Amino acid sequence: MSLYINQQDVLDAYQRIRSHVQNSPTIKSVTLSELTETEALFKLENLQMTGSFKERGAVNKLLTLTDEEKSAGIIAASAGNHAQALAYHAQRLGISVKIVMPRYSPIVKIKSTEHWGAEVVLAGETFDDAMAHSREIVKAEGCIYMHPFDDPLIAAGQGTVGIELLESEFGKDIDAILVPVGGGGLIAGIASYIKATRPDIRVIGVEEATCDAMHQALQTGLPTLVDAAPVIADGIAVREVAPENLKVVNECVDEVVSVSSDEIANAIMLMLEIEKLVVEGAAATPLAALLNKRLPQLKGKTVVSIVSGGNIDVNLLSRIIDQGLSFDGRVARIQTVVQDRPGNLEQLLTIFRHQGANILEVHHHRLSPTAPIGQVGVTVTVETRDRAHQEEIIQGLQKNRYPIL
Incomplete structure (x- = not known):
């Protein structure tokens, strides 16, 4: 099957963006290794300038725009991280940007996006509502739409995480990579590169159980619209995956599992308590899967969890810590x-x-x-x-x- 991104696309993206984003550290946690019965490694994308991996895809796309497209300005719909990434790099490159966010978006993400110079428009209750509104603005104003995950340049940029992992000090020992899954851009990018370079490495997706759009799409063979539900992992609260990303996942991803909100809350608390790292819900899903034995076949293996972001509302963090402590007894x-x-x-x-x-x-x-x-x-x-x-x-x-x- 011909896929819309491949190994060369990711390599090209890496050459394009490497001077614009951080090569985020990969660390080993001794304590979490003991708790998960694995060699637990963490790729810290929460340490990017705007706090998430989204910078990779955003700047890769921005660097390919023509002068005419740049002058028209860009617009995107985002629950937060894609918005901040676009806003930061667009202002660096002198491109005007407008971001449409759902009304429920965390205040920290709204304020951060405005801080980087974007105009923020709040519309609708869900990501899909915000996307529909942004499409209306495109028709009215003629700006360039920047999809957060349904774009080969965006997915290829996200896939550069995989290059850095294999080039890290742990690269030759990696047995599996666990990736948070929303619309599928991050896992499609990583999997397309990893499976072409090191097919022995397992690539596994992790979703929140109340918003398991990828799991349902894999079951039916087509993108399936799932019911909206309150989630902790708002960064991956996508009701329908991108069709092209689904094809990559079908071809290159070994498995997709899900975790509950209680399990995610506990993982957030442990990352804060043990590793002194503030992570958002989506970023905690891989650790939640390991802690709760969703992947018993990885016992004793070297496993990398992609810590996809750290943008979490402080008030929500307080409630999550309480929930995590309760779940942990x-x-x-x-x-x-x-x-x-x-x-x-x-x-x-x-x-x-x-x-x-x-x-x-x-x-x-x-x-x-x-x-x-x-x-x-x-x-x-x-x-x-x-x-x-x-x-x-x-x-x-x-x-x-x-x-x-």
Whole structure:
């Protein structure tokens, strides 16, 4: 099958863009290697100037525009990272740029895009709504549309990640590369180069389960429109993959797996806690797949996770950390009732203290519908070691006749 990008396209892109983007580091994590039972490597695309791999495809496309196209200006629809990448490199190259974003886009991504000199237009609830609006602007104003993933120059630029991986100190030892999947541009670019250069390396895609457009497309053989759903991995929240990227994935990608929002939240928290790296939801999907044994065949193998970006809203990060701690068994919210008499709340909290739990928050509910007359509801949020510790606390409460609600 003839594919719309190949090894030479990626090599050409690398020669074109190498002085415009960072050769991002690839690091090994000792702790995460132990947790995943692999030699866990991470390609840190979150360290690019605008915080994601999207710069590669954006600047590759921009550098191929004619003078006439540059003067017309460019427009794109993006949930954030493609927007920032285009805005940054367009202003460097003296090209005007307009970005259409869904209304729900993280504030950090909107502000960053504006910071780089782009005009931001908020339209619609989803990426598809934003794309439709951007197409209307193209018709009205005659500017050049820059698709975030359905473009061979964009995909070839993203594929330069694969060149850098093979040229890194770990290159000869790599057994598998795990790639976040949205519209398919990143994995199509990487896979087309890797399979032509090192066909022994497995290339595996990872999606968020509530937005698994690539998985469904592989099942049906055609791009399939999936239902929109709230996701943590907003950077890969694409409802329909690009047809040409699907062809590359069919030909060059070994497998596509999915992970849940809880698993992604836990992976984000661990990257922050262990590696001191802030990563967005999409970037955490490969680690989530390894931690939750989606790929048991990679045990003992050298595996690279593409850390695709680090642009995450601070308020969302706070909620994700809480969700990740809960998923990991390190925070629990326990509800019970106590007699409505002085000193009884203190007696309850003493049990938590004796069990070695760190009390984070206590809520006393006098109007709780679950509390009988003469009793009050109490919700205690505690920090725990793990799920076994939580069970010990619950057993201690039940032993002292405190019901768990």
